[in-house]
Amino acid sequence: MFLYFKDGKEILSSIVSSQENIHHKYGGVVPEIASRMHVKAIDVIVNKAINKAKITIEKIDGVAVTRGPGLIGSLLVGFSFAKAFAWARKIPWVGVNHLEGHIYSVLLNNNPPKFPFISLLASGGHTNLYYVTSYNDFHILGQTRDDAAGESFDKVAKMLGMGYPGGAVIEKLAAKGDPCLIKFPRPLCNKNSKDSFDFSFSGLKSAVARYIQKNKNFINEQKADIAAGFQEAVLDILSLKLINAGKLKNCIDIAVTGGVAINSALAEKIKKNILNSKLKFHVPFKKLCGDNAAMIGARGYKLLEKGKLSKLKHDVFSRNRL
Ligand SMILES: Nc1ncnc2c1ncn2[C@@H]1O[C@H](COP(=O)(O)OP(=O)(O)O)[C@@H](O)[C@H]1O
Numbered sequence: 001m002f003l004y005f006k007d008g009k010e011i012l013s014s015i016v017s018s019q020e021n022i023h024h025k026y027g028g029v030v031p032e033i034a035s036r037m038h039v040k041a042i043d044v045i046v047n048k049a050i051n052k053a054k055i056t057i058e059k060i061d062g063v064a065v066t067r068g069p070g071l072i073g074s075l076l077v078g079f080s081f082a083k084a085f086a087w088a089r090k091i092p093w094v095g096v097n098h099l100e101g102h103i104y105s106v107l108l109n110n111n112p113p114k115f116p117f118i119s120l121l122a123s124g125g126h127t128n129l130y131y132v133t134s135y136n137d138f139h140i141l142g143q144t145r146d147d148a149a150g151e152s153f154d155k156v157a158k159m160l161g162m163g164y165p166g167g168a169v170i171e172k173l174a175a176k177g178d179p180c181l182i183k184f185p186r187p188l189c190n191k192n193s194k195d196s197f198d199f200s201f202s203g204l205k206s207a208v209a210r211y212i213q214k215n216k217n218f219i220n221e222q223k224a225d226i227a228a229g230f231q232e233a234v235l236d237i238l239s240l241k242l243i244n245a246g247k248l249k250n251c252i253d254i255a256v257t258g259g260v261a262i263n264s265a266l267a268e269k270i271k272k273n274i275l276n277s278k279l280k281f282h283v284p285f286k287k288l289c290g291d292n293a294a295m296i297g298a299r300g301y302k303l304l305e306k307g308k309l310s311k312l313k314h315d316v317f318s319r320n321r322l
Protein backbone atom coordinates (compact mmCIF):
# COMPACT_ATOMS: atom_id res chain seq x y z
CA MET A 1 0.00 0.00 0.00
CA PHE A 2 1.08 3.55 -0.55
CA LEU A 3 -0.37 6.99 -0.62
CA TYR A 4 0.24 10.66 -1.02
CA PHE A 5 -0.59 12.97 1.70
CA LYS A 6 -1.07 16.71 1.68
CA ASP A 7 -0.49 18.92 4.75
CA GLY A 8 -0.63 15.90 7.07
CA LYS A 9 -4.39 15.58 6.73
CA GLU A 10 -5.75 15.42 3.19
CA ILE A 11 -5.44 11.97 1.63
CA LEU A 12 -4.83 12.36 -2.09
CA SER A 13 -4.79 8.65 -2.76
CA SER A 14 -4.70 5.54 -0.63
CA ILE A 15 -4.27 2.14 -2.22
CA VAL A 16 -4.46 -0.98 -0.09
CA SER A 17 -3.01 -4.05 -1.76
CA SER A 18 -4.58 -7.03 0.01
CA GLN A 19 -3.14 -10.55 -0.07
CA GLU A 20 -6.12 -12.11 1.71
CA ASN A 21 -7.17 -14.27 -1.24
CA ILE A 22 -3.65 -15.72 -1.49
CA HIS A 23 -3.26 -16.58 2.20
CA HIS A 24 -6.90 -17.71 2.59
CA LYS A 25 -6.16 -21.26 1.43
CA TYR A 26 -3.42 -21.66 4.07
CA GLY A 27 -5.67 -20.49 6.93
CA GLY A 28 -3.30 -17.63 7.86
CA VAL A 29 -0.47 -15.46 6.56
CA VAL A 30 2.55 -17.36 5.21
CA PRO A 31 5.47 -14.92 5.83
CA GLU A 32 7.64 -16.03 2.92
CA ILE A 33 4.77 -15.75 0.43
CA ALA A 34 3.81 -12.37 1.92
CA SER A 35 7.25 -10.84 1.32
CA ARG A 36 7.47 -12.24 -2.22
CA MET A 37 4.06 -10.75 -3.01
CA HIS A 38 5.27 -7.40 -1.59
CA VAL A 39 8.25 -7.42 -3.96
CA LYS A 40 5.90 -8.06 -6.90
CA ALA A 41 3.38 -5.40 -5.86
CA ILE A 42 5.36 -2.47 -4.53
CA ASP A 43 6.27 -0.47 -7.63
CA VAL A 44 2.88 -1.18 -9.24
CA ILE A 45 1.11 0.19 -6.14
CA VAL A 46 3.43 3.22 -5.88
CA ASN A 47 2.72 4.11 -9.52
CA LYS A 48 -1.02 3.60 -9.04
CA ALA A 49 -0.98 5.89 -5.99
CA ILE A 50 0.96 8.61 -7.83
CA ASN A 51 -1.45 8.46 -10.79
CA LYS A 52 -4.55 8.45 -8.59
CA ALA A 53 -3.25 11.48 -6.66
CA LYS A 54 -2.77 13.26 -10.01
CA ILE A 55 0.73 14.40 -9.10
CA THR A 56 4.22 13.71 -10.44
CA ILE A 57 7.14 12.17 -8.57
CA GLU A 58 8.80 15.61 -8.29
CA LYS A 59 5.93 16.83 -6.11
CA ILE A 60 6.80 14.39 -3.33
CA ASP A 61 8.85 16.12 -0.65
CA GLY A 62 8.98 13.47 2.07
CA VAL A 63 8.48 9.73 2.56
CA ALA A 64 7.04 7.82 5.53
CA VAL A 65 7.34 4.06 5.72
CA THR A 66 6.47 1.39 8.30
CA ARG A 67 9.55 0.30 10.25
CA GLY A 68 7.92 -2.24 12.60
CA PRO A 69 6.58 -4.18 14.41
CA GLY A 70 5.42 -6.72 11.85
CA LEU A 71 6.61 -9.51 9.58
CA ILE A 72 10.27 -8.82 8.96
CA GLY A 73 10.38 -9.89 5.30
CA SER A 74 7.44 -7.72 4.28
CA LEU A 75 8.73 -4.75 6.29
CA LEU A 76 12.12 -5.03 4.60
CA VAL A 77 10.58 -4.72 1.14
CA GLY A 78 8.78 -1.45 1.94
CA PHE A 79 11.61 -0.05 4.05
CA SER A 80 14.28 -0.70 1.42
CA PHE A 81 12.05 0.72 -1.29
CA ALA A 82 11.40 3.91 0.72
CA LYS A 83 15.11 4.32 1.55
CA ALA A 84 16.08 3.98 -2.11
CA PHE A 85 13.27 6.25 -3.26
CA ALA A 86 14.19 9.02 -0.81
CA TRP A 87 17.92 8.66 -1.44
CA ALA A 88 17.50 8.83 -5.21
CA ARG A 89 15.18 11.85 -4.95
CA LYS A 90 17.30 13.47 -2.16
CA ILE A 91 14.25 14.02 0.05
CA PRO A 92 13.78 13.39 3.80
CA TRP A 93 12.26 10.11 4.95
CA VAL A 94 11.23 8.53 8.22
CA GLY A 95 10.52 5.02 9.50
CA VAL A 96 7.26 4.93 11.47
CA ASN A 97 6.17 2.66 14.31
CA HIS A 98 3.19 0.64 13.03
CA LEU A 99 1.37 0.96 16.41
CA GLU A 100 1.77 4.74 16.49
CA GLY A 101 0.27 4.69 13.00
CA HIS A 102 -2.86 2.96 14.32
CA ILE A 103 -3.15 5.56 17.11
CA TYR A 104 -2.98 8.30 14.46
CA SER A 105 -5.67 6.65 12.29
CA VAL A 106 -8.42 8.12 14.48
CA LEU A 107 -6.83 11.58 14.32
CA LEU A 108 -7.75 11.62 10.61
CA ASN A 109 -11.46 11.77 11.54
CA ASN A 110 -13.36 14.94 10.69
CA ASN A 111 -13.98 15.40 14.38
CA PRO A 112 -10.95 13.73 16.02
CA PRO A 113 -10.56 13.01 19.75
CA LYS A 114 -8.87 15.72 21.81
CA PHE A 115 -5.85 15.11 24.04
CA PRO A 116 -5.68 13.48 26.48
CA PHE A 117 -7.65 10.46 25.27
CA ILE A 118 -7.69 6.69 25.69
CA SER A 119 -6.92 4.61 22.64
CA LEU A 120 -7.49 0.88 22.46
CA LEU A 121 -5.55 -0.72 19.62
CA ALA A 122 -7.23 -4.05 18.84
CA SER A 123 -5.76 -5.81 15.83
CA GLY A 124 -4.51 -9.19 14.66
CA GLY A 125 -1.19 -8.77 16.45
CA HIS A 126 -1.93 -6.40 19.34
CA THR A 127 -4.40 -5.49 22.06
CA ASN A 128 -2.88 -2.41 23.69
CA LEU A 129 -4.53 0.25 25.79
CA TYR A 130 -2.88 3.70 25.62
CA TYR A 131 -3.28 6.98 27.42
CA VAL A 132 -2.47 9.47 24.66
CA THR A 133 -1.51 12.90 25.97
CA SER A 134 -0.07 14.57 22.85
CA TYR A 135 0.93 13.88 19.25
CA ASN A 136 4.11 12.27 20.60
CA ASP A 137 3.21 10.79 23.99
CA PHE A 138 1.58 7.38 24.18
CA HIS A 139 1.58 5.79 27.65
CA ILE A 140 0.75 2.11 27.72
CA LEU A 141 -1.79 1.18 30.42
CA GLY A 142 -2.18 -2.49 29.55
CA GLN A 143 -1.82 -5.10 26.86
CA THR A 144 -2.65 -8.70 26.11
CA ARG A 145 -0.76 -11.38 27.98
CA ASP A 146 -1.33 -13.96 25.23
CA ASP A 147 -3.47 -13.81 22.06
CA ALA A 148 -4.57 -10.53 20.51
CA ALA A 149 -8.30 -9.75 20.15
CA GLY A 150 -8.23 -10.01 16.33
CA GLU A 151 -6.20 -13.21 16.55
CA SER A 152 -8.90 -14.78 18.73
CA PHE A 153 -11.52 -13.93 16.05
CA ASP A 154 -9.26 -15.57 13.44
CA LYS A 155 -8.72 -18.69 15.57
CA VAL A 156 -12.39 -19.17 16.46
CA ALA A 157 -13.35 -18.73 12.79
CA LYS A 158 -10.86 -21.46 11.93
CA MET A 159 -12.31 -23.77 14.62
CA LEU A 160 -15.76 -23.25 13.12
CA GLY A 161 -14.39 -24.04 9.65
CA MET A 162 -15.03 -20.51 8.41
CA GLY A 163 -11.55 -19.78 7.02
CA TYR A 164 -9.24 -16.78 7.28
CA PRO A 165 -9.43 -13.85 8.08
CA GLY A 166 -11.98 -14.44 10.81
CA GLY A 167 -13.20 -11.05 12.05
CA ALA A 168 -15.67 -10.25 9.30
CA VAL A 169 -17.09 -13.81 9.04
CA ILE A 170 -17.58 -14.10 12.80
CA GLU A 171 -19.31 -10.71 12.93
CA LYS A 172 -21.68 -11.74 10.13
CA LEU A 173 -22.41 -15.13 11.67
CA ALA A 174 -22.83 -13.65 15.16
CA ALA A 175 -25.57 -11.34 13.86
CA LYS A 176 -27.69 -14.45 13.20
CA GLY A 177 -27.09 -15.99 16.65
CA ASP A 178 -28.11 -15.39 20.25
CA PRO A 179 -25.26 -13.75 22.23
CA CYS A 180 -26.75 -14.86 25.59
CA LEU A 181 -27.33 -18.55 24.85
CA ILE A 182 -23.77 -19.79 25.40
CA LYS A 183 -21.86 -17.95 28.09
CA PHE A 184 -18.09 -17.93 27.54
CA PRO A 185 -15.60 -16.63 30.15
CA ARG A 186 -14.38 -13.01 30.30
CA PRO A 187 -10.79 -13.40 31.60
CA LEU A 188 -9.24 -10.64 33.77
CA CYS A 189 -12.60 -8.90 34.13
CA ASN A 190 -13.54 -9.75 37.71
CA LYS A 191 -14.07 -7.07 40.34
CA ASN A 192 -10.54 -7.40 41.71
CA SER A 193 -9.05 -6.60 38.32
CA LYS A 194 -10.80 -3.23 38.03
CA ASP A 195 -7.54 -1.37 37.74
CA SER A 196 -5.81 -3.97 35.63
CA PHE A 197 -5.81 -3.02 32.01
CA ASP A 198 -4.18 -6.21 30.80
CA PHE A 199 -6.09 -8.59 28.54
CA SER A 200 -6.10 -12.34 28.03
CA PHE A 201 -7.91 -14.12 25.20
CA SER A 202 -6.34 -17.56 25.12
CA GLY A 203 -8.60 -18.97 27.90
CA LEU A 204 -11.65 -17.73 26.03
CA LYS A 205 -10.38 -19.35 22.84
CA SER A 206 -9.81 -22.64 24.70
CA ALA A 207 -13.33 -22.46 26.20
CA VAL A 208 -14.77 -22.15 22.68
CA ALA A 209 -12.58 -25.05 21.51
CA ARG A 210 -13.82 -27.22 24.42
CA TYR A 211 -17.44 -26.32 23.69
CA ILE A 212 -17.03 -27.25 20.02
CA GLN A 213 -15.35 -30.55 20.95
CA LYS A 214 -18.13 -31.47 23.42
CA ASN A 215 -20.92 -30.58 21.02
CA LYS A 216 -19.33 -31.65 17.76
CA ASN A 217 -22.42 -33.57 16.59
CA PHE A 218 -24.59 -30.43 16.74
CA ILE A 219 -22.10 -27.81 15.61
CA ASN A 220 -23.80 -26.90 12.34
CA GLU A 221 -27.01 -25.86 14.14
CA GLN A 222 -25.05 -23.99 16.82
CA LYS A 223 -22.43 -22.14 14.78
CA ALA A 224 -24.22 -18.79 14.89
CA ASP A 225 -24.85 -19.00 18.65
CA ILE A 226 -21.21 -19.95 19.32
CA ALA A 227 -20.00 -17.04 17.18
CA ALA A 228 -22.42 -14.68 18.94
CA GLY A 229 -21.47 -15.92 22.44
CA PHE A 230 -17.75 -15.65 21.66
CA GLN A 231 -18.05 -12.19 20.09
CA GLU A 232 -20.14 -10.95 23.01
CA ALA A 233 -17.39 -12.03 25.42
CA VAL A 234 -14.64 -10.25 23.44
CA LEU A 235 -16.70 -7.08 23.07
CA ASP A 236 -17.59 -7.06 26.79
CA ILE A 237 -13.89 -7.31 27.70
CA LEU A 238 -12.78 -4.57 25.28
CA SER A 239 -15.62 -2.24 26.21
CA LEU A 240 -15.13 -2.68 29.96
CA LYS A 241 -11.38 -1.98 29.93
CA LEU A 242 -11.66 0.97 27.55
CA ILE A 243 -14.42 2.65 29.57
CA ASN A 244 -12.71 1.95 32.92
CA ALA A 245 -9.50 3.51 31.60
CA GLY A 246 -11.40 6.57 30.34
CA LYS A 247 -12.99 7.05 33.77
CA LEU A 248 -9.78 6.39 35.72
CA LYS A 249 -7.82 8.92 33.66
CA ASN A 250 -10.70 11.37 33.70
CA CYS A 251 -10.78 11.61 29.90
CA ILE A 252 -13.67 12.68 27.72
CA ASP A 253 -12.59 11.01 24.53
CA ILE A 254 -12.05 7.28 24.07
CA ALA A 255 -11.23 5.45 20.84
CA VAL A 256 -10.76 2.01 19.34
CA THR A 257 -8.37 1.49 16.40
CA GLY A 258 -7.01 -1.52 14.48
CA GLY A 259 -8.81 -4.18 12.44
CA VAL A 260 -11.23 -5.12 15.25
CA ALA A 261 -12.49 -1.50 15.30
CA ILE A 262 -14.35 -2.33 12.04
CA ASN A 263 -16.75 -4.45 14.12
CA SER A 264 -20.06 -2.56 14.27
CA ALA A 265 -21.34 -4.54 17.27
CA LEU A 266 -18.31 -3.30 19.25
CA ALA A 267 -19.12 0.34 18.49
CA GLU A 268 -22.78 -0.21 19.39
CA LYS A 269 -21.87 -1.85 22.70
CA ILE A 270 -19.45 0.90 23.72
CA LYS A 271 -21.90 3.65 22.79
CA LYS A 272 -24.63 1.93 24.81
CA ASN A 273 -22.32 1.49 27.81
CA ILE A 274 -21.33 5.19 27.91
CA LEU A 275 -24.85 6.56 27.49
CA ASN A 276 -24.99 7.97 31.02
CA SER A 277 -21.43 9.24 31.22
CA LYS A 278 -19.47 12.20 29.84
CA LEU A 279 -17.38 9.89 27.61
CA LYS A 280 -17.36 10.34 23.82
CA PHE A 281 -16.52 7.41 21.58
CA HIS A 282 -14.41 7.65 18.41
CA VAL A 283 -13.57 5.10 15.75
CA PRO A 284 -11.53 5.70 12.56
CA PHE A 285 -13.09 5.58 9.08
CA LYS A 286 -13.60 1.88 8.25
CA LYS A 287 -10.93 1.91 5.53
CA LEU A 288 -8.40 3.30 8.06
CA CYS A 289 -9.03 0.66 10.77
CA GLY A 290 -6.96 -2.19 9.30
CA ASP A 291 -3.37 -1.69 8.15
CA ASN A 292 -3.15 1.23 5.72
CA ALA A 293 -0.64 3.78 4.48
CA ALA A 294 -2.67 6.85 5.44
CA MET A 295 -2.09 6.34 9.17
CA ILE A 296 1.64 5.80 8.57
CA GLY A 297 1.66 8.98 6.49
CA ALA A 298 -0.13 10.90 9.25
CA ARG A 299 2.41 9.83 11.90
CA GLY A 300 5.33 10.29 9.51
CA TYR A 301 4.20 13.81 8.63
CA LYS A 302 4.41 14.89 12.28
CA LEU A 303 7.88 13.32 12.63
CA LEU A 304 9.19 14.91 9.45
CA GLU A 305 7.75 18.25 10.56
CA LYS A 306 9.79 17.95 13.78
CA GLY A 307 12.90 17.07 11.78
CA LYS A 308 12.99 13.50 13.14
CA LEU A 309 14.47 11.81 10.10
CA SER A 310 15.67 8.24 9.66
CA LYS A 311 19.14 7.31 8.48
CA LEU A 312 20.23 4.89 5.78
CA LYS A 313 21.83 2.64 8.43
CA HIS A 314 18.46 2.20 10.23
CA ASP A 315 16.79 -1.16 10.00
CA VAL A 316 13.30 -2.64 10.47
CA PHE A 317 12.19 -4.38 13.68
CA SER A 318 9.71 -7.24 14.16
CA ARG A 319 8.63 -6.67 17.78
CA ASN A 320 8.49 -3.87 20.29
CA ARG A 321 6.31 -2.21 22.84
CA LEU A 322 5.42 1.43 22.57
N1 LIG B 1 -15.49 -7.07 11.62
C1 LIG B 1 -14.47 -7.48 12.39
N2 LIG B 1 -14.67 -7.85 13.68
C2 LIG B 1 -13.66 -8.27 14.47
N3 LIG B 1 -12.37 -8.35 14.05
C3 LIG B 1 -12.10 -7.97 12.78
C4 LIG B 1 -13.12 -7.52 11.90
N4 LIG B 1 -12.55 -7.22 10.70
C5 LIG B 1 -11.22 -7.49 10.84
N5 LIG B 1 -10.95 -7.95 12.09
C6 LIG B 1 -9.66 -8.43 12.61
O1 LIG B 1 -8.66 -7.44 12.46
C7 LIG B 1 -7.37 -8.08 12.35
C8 LIG B 1 -6.54 -7.37 11.29
O2 LIG B 1 -6.30 -6.05 11.70
P1 LIG B 1 -4.95 -5.26 11.37
O3 LIG B 1 -4.97 -3.95 12.07
O4 LIG B 1 -4.77 -5.24 9.90
O5 LIG B 1 -3.95 -6.27 12.11
P2 LIG B 1 -2.40 -6.45 12.16
O6 LIG B 1 -1.75 -5.17 11.82
O7 LIG B 1 -2.15 -6.87 13.57
O8 LIG B 1 -2.15 -7.56 11.17
C9 LIG B 1 -7.65 -9.55 12.04
O9 LIG B 1 -7.29 -10.34 13.15
C10 LIG B 1 -9.15 -9.60 11.77
O10 LIG B 1 -9.78 -10.80 12.15
Ligand SMILES: [Mg+2]
Pocket (backbone or CB within 6 Å): 098, 102, 123, 124, 258, 259, 290, 291
Ligand atom coordinates in the same frame (compact mmCIF):
# COMPACT_ATOMS: atom_id res chain seq x y z
MG1 LIG C 1 -1.95 -3.25 12.12
